[in-house]
Amino acid sequence: MMRRFVAFLRGINVGGHTVKKAKLKEAVLSLGFENVITYKQSGNVIFEAEGENLDEIKERIESKLQVILGYHVSVFIRTISQLKEIIEIEPFKGQSPEGASFLVTLVAIDSAKFPIELPITIPKSTAQVISAKGTEVFSVTHGGGEGALPNPFIESKLKVKATTRNMNIIHEIVEKFAV
Numbered sequence: 232m233m234r235r236f237v238a239f240l241r242g243i244n245v246g247g248h249t250v251k252k253a254k255l256k257e258a259v260l261s262l263g264f265e266n267v268i269t270y271k272q273s274g275n276v277i278f279e280a281e282g283e284n285l286d287e288i289k290e291r292i293e294s295k296l297q298v299i300l301g302y303h304v305s306v307f308i309r310t311i312s313q314l315k316e317i318i319e320i321e322p323f324k325g326q327s328p329e330g331a332s333f334l335v336t337l338v339a340i341d342s343a344k345f346p347i348e349l350p351i352t353i354p355k356s357t358a359q360v361i362s363a364k365g366t367e368v369f370s371v372t373h374g375g376g377e378g379a380l381p382n383p384f385i386e387s388k389l390k391v392k393a394t395t396r397n398m399n400i401i402h403e404i405v406e407k408f409a410v
Contacts, residue, residue, distance in 0.1 A: 233265065233279045234310060237404060238292055239337055240274040241305040241394035250300065258295050270404060274394070277408050285310075305392040307337040314405050322362055322369040323398065332378055333398040336368040336385050346388055353377075353384045360385065368393075 238259070243250050252269040255276060259267045264278040280288060285308045296304045323333045342363030350361040353370075358377040360370045370381035382395040 232282055234282055235266075235277065235279050235408060235410060236285075236288060237309050237311065237314065237408075238276040238278070238288070239307040239309065239394050239396060240276065240296075241307070241392055243274045243304055244272070248300070248302065254299070258299050259292065262291050262295055268408075270407075271400060275396070275400065275404065277404065305339075305394065307339065307394055309337065311405060311409050314401050315409065317367055317401055318405060320364060322364070322367075323371065326361070326371055330373050332372045332374070334370040334372060334378065334381050334395050335398055335401055336370065336381050336393045336395040338366050338368060338385065338389060338393045339391050340389060341366060342368055342389075344389070353380045356380055370395075 242248075243255070250273055252273045255273050256267050256269055259276055259278055264280045267276065267278040269276055289306045289308045292306045292308075293304060296306070317335060322335075326333065342365060345363050345368070349363060350359050352359050356372075356377050358370060358372040358380045360368060360381060362369045368381070368385050370385075372378050372380065378397075382393055385395075386393050
């Protein structure tokens with residue numbers, strides 16, 4: 232049975248690297264995945280695969296990207312159902328939307344291992360890491376370049392790679408690609 236997955240790629244078009252959507256799509260298609268679509272920025276890839284293991288999918292995509300790009304790209308795989316669950320838990324309920332951006336950081340380990348008490352304000356900013364559940368960490372930023380702060384802060388505290396998306400992107404992907 233075919234299942235729909237989303238690969239969130241970390242830093243695919245930063246640090247002097249540029250990857251065209253067509254090249255990324257071709258790489259994922261070459262792995263035997265179907266109905267491959269890059270969404271918005273090239274760091275979001277929606278595709279279908281036969282009931283495969285999330286870790287196996289991640290490893291296959293990371294290996295393929297290493298070969299074709301010549302550098303490592305961290306990949307975070309989620310099912311559409313997992314993204315729906317993020318929306319359903321309403322992680323930003325009670326937060327003022329005025330001037331705020333609501334961010335979801337995807338990590339590879341369970342956030343129960345987060346080594347500091349939440350919520351916490353990221354040093355030298357008004358950005359806050361407000362909560363964590365499973366393999367997602369939730370932050371609120373307030374403009375002025377703060378949107379880039381949660382990812383390195385969370386990576387430094389958890390000692391793992393992470394990638395961050397605006398909650399709006401999570402909503403859009405679920406609305407557009409849920410079966």
